[in-house]
Amino acid sequence: MSHSIANPLLEMHILPPFSRIKAEQVEPAISALIAQNRAHLQQLLASISATSQAPTWDNLIAPLEAQSDKLDQAWAPISHLNSVCNNDEMRAAYTASIALLTEFNTELSQNETLYKAYQQLAQSDGYAHLSQAQKQAIDNALRDFRLGGVALNAQDKIRYGEIQQRLSELATQFSNHVLDATQAWYKHVVDAAVLIGLPESALAQAAQAAQKKSLTGYVLTLDFPSYYAVMMYADNRALREEIYTAYVTRASAESKKTNPDHSVTITAEFDNTAIIAETLALRYELARLLGFKHYAERSLATKMAQSPEQVLDFLQQLATKSKPYAARDYAELCEFAAAEGCQDLQAWDTTYYSEKLRVAKYAVSQEELRVYFPAEKVIEGMFAIVQKLFAIRVEPVLEFDTYHPDVRFYRIYKNQEPIASFYLDMFAREAKRGGAWMADARVRRKTDAGIQLPVAFLTCNFTPPVGDKPSLLTHDEVTTLFHEFGHGLHHMLTQIDVAAVSGINGVAWDAVELPSQFLENWCWEPQAIPLISGHYQTGAPLPKTLLDKMLAAKNFQSGLQMLRQIEFSLFDFRLHVEYSETNPIVARDLLQQVRNQVAVVQPPAFNRFENSFSHIFAGGYAAGYYSYKWAEVLSADAFSRFEEEGVFNAATGESFLQSVLQQGGSQAPMQLFKEFRGREPQIDALLRHCGIEVTA
Numbered sequence: 001m002s003h004s005i006a007n008p009l010l011e012m013h014i015l016p017p018f019s020r021i022k023a024e025q026v027e028p029a030i031s032a033l034i035a036q037n038r039a040h041l042q043q044l045l046a047s048i049s050a051t052s053q054a055p056t057w058d059n060l061i062a063p064l065e066a067q068s069d070k071l072d073q074a075w076a077p078i079s080h081l082n083s084v085c086n087n088d089e090m091r092a093a094y095t096a097s098i099a100l101l102t103e104f105n106t107e108l109s110q111n112e113t114l115y116k117a118y119q120q121l122a123q124s125d126g127y128a129h130l131s132q133a134q135k136q137a138i139d140n141a142l143r144d145f146r147l148g149g150v151a152l153n154a155q156d157k158i159r160y161g162e163i164q165q166r167l168s169e170l171a172t173q174f175s176n177h178v179l180d181a182t183q184a185w186y187k188h189v190v191d192a193a194v195l196i197g198l199p200e201s202a203l204a205q206a207a208q209a210a211q212k213k214s215l216t217g218y219v220l221t222l223d224f225p226s227y228y229a230v231m232m233y234a235d236n237r238a239l240r241e242e243i244y245t246a247y248v249t250r251a252s253a254e255s256k257k258t259n260p261d262h263s264v265t266i267t268a269e270f271d272n273t274a275i276i277a278e279t280l281a282l283r284y285e286l287a288r289l290l291g292f293k294h295y296a297e298r299s300l301a302t303k304m305a306q307s308p309e310q311v312l313d314f315l316q317q318l319a320t321k322s323k324p325y326a327a328r329d330y331a332e333l334c335e336f337a338a339a340e341g342c343q344d345l346q347a348w349d350t351t352y353y354s355e356k357l358r359v360a361k362y363a364v365s366q367e368e369l370r371v372y373f374p375a376e377k378v379i380e381g382m383f384a385i386v387q388k389l390f391a392i393r394v395e396p397v398l399e400f401d402t403y404h405p406d407v408r409f410y411r412i413y414k415n416q417e418p419i420a421s422f423y424l425d426m427f428a429r430e431a432k433r434g435g436a437w438m439a440d441a442r443v444r445r446k447t448d449a450g451i452q453l454p455v456a457f458l459t460c461n462f463t464p465p466v467g468d469k470p471s472l473l474t475h476d477e478v479t480t481l482f483h484e485f486g487h488g489l490h491h492m493l494t495q496i497d498v499a500a501v502s503g504i505n506g507v508a509w510d511a512v513e514l515p516s517q518f519l520e521n522w523c524w525e526p527q528a529i530p531l532i533s534g535h536y537q538t539g540a541p542l543p544k545t546l547l548d549k550m551l552a553a554k555n556f557q558s559g560l561q562m563l564r565q566i567e568f569s570l571f572d573f574r575l576h577v578e579y580s581e582t583n584p585i586v587a588r589d590l591l592q593q594v595r596n597q598v599a600v601v602q603p604p605a606f607n608r609f610e611n612s613f614s615h616i617f618a619g620g621y622a623a624g625y626y627s628y629k630w631a632e633v634l635s636a637d638a639f640s641r642f643e644e645e646g647v648f649n650a651a652t653g654e655s656f657l658q659s660v661l662q663q664g665g666s667q668a669p670m671q672l673f674k675e676f677r678g679r680e681p682q683i684d685a686l687l688r689h690c691g692i693e694v695t696a
């Protein structure tokens, strides 16, 4: 195929040529690049074997890295545009390309010749002379080859493929059932008096839902915002009980369905119970096929945690320490509810009275804080903070090729030298996916022409400026910005030159949230607040009284929240440790066991939470839900060194930069953490930050 008009996606650029990228160029470019990569790989492997050379870094991996970077360079802006400037053409081009990429990646992971070449390289004398980053890249590749089943015998390989296929079907069915069950139930309310307590926004939502169904009045649904608004604000207790019951039985044999005449029946058509059982059995079989003891061990093969015992012990410790605080939180709630006239607090009352208690105790709203956090002031302050910490300078670049006038572009300097750059796309707008995230546009790597510097995309969805009023952020949004910038620094400050382990590449996923959550700490520091806050009219920094309220409210019911997350984590992890063919665990029984052991409050017997636990049955969190708490412990513990040595201590900042941020995925995260902290992580700092006293 000839390209009479140059396709910019097939050229190499320092930065993506956004203004010239068109949807119709996407699929031809990706398909041409994949064909190039495929031919290049074949040629490389053939020439190594024809000349009887041993595979080396220089004759195999370096050229592969260079070739695959071309594909990455084309794909990064496409994937970004699909998220931030979505339209039908781009979505179609993206979907078609994703299918091609998935196929190509599967092909790579099943390439036995390539696997053997990596193996040969790992066993060669040359391996010992490679850098730590190069060794780690090879070790990771070999690990991923094995996890992909390439080393299995022919028969097992077939079985492996069947299991993967079936597991993916089951995951899709599981989430479809949750979705269908969520949509199957609704409640039509004609009399607004039933909804007393609901805020305006929730009422408007419910009225809109009614209109969509061509009904008068209001419709309550099981979509989270609708469900949660009722649980939190509806004064009508029977209504809360009804919606709670429908919500927690979704996708079980007790799932509820609203009929056209508004009557409600119980249906088993969305029941996930059998899917859970089959998923567990297949995961176990898959793990055994690959030589692991159980699925939890398979999960940990790519994580920072070293053994199932370590994870269980970690969760158990957190449970033991936080249980008394959860009990105290619960007792306080019961006492408050009793004073309000509710003597027998039920599951459908806890959110409702918790919100009332929170308002009574702290009375600080996100809206009240907004005026102190104009976006410009926050960004400027955030750059000043990282300048103090890591001796880097962030400067805006005014001339650059972009896809939208709102986007800004910045360059980072260290010792006057440019080391990285990033796009900042802050505001919500039409055709832009919600949420906040960091993605890489270019990865740091060594090329024939020198070092390719890393480039990041930082994307948020904050409220844009309205009229002559600047964009004002809630404190939650400020925290989000710091979080994503933390991921960005991890990607951009790396000094590793091997693409596979540079920046956030190759970082174990229970460690990847360390830099992001770490940077959030400065949003709460009395010394940092004056840098990032200033009333948009007067310039006055956030008053201390408001900060104190914010800090006090931060730990509201932290014991109960901690224990709830631990309950889910323990359930998930034990499920994948204890399941075997001779011990086919029933998920519900195990969940009850875990609750008997750690919970301070038991949900009603009809609760079927496990049937909609999509994180572990339809998402990537199987035997990995503990990662949330794990990463929080790491970031809190890392920050505690700054609390000891000064939150703006430049030497401590330099140490974090050198031990963690610059190293990317080049070494085991435990090693890097120990280098920075001088010891293994401890849970004390996290507990202390949550207001849980640590006694020896």
Ligand SMILES: [Zn+2]
Pocket (backbone or CB within 6 Å): 483, 487, 513, 516
């Ligand atoms: Zn994150």
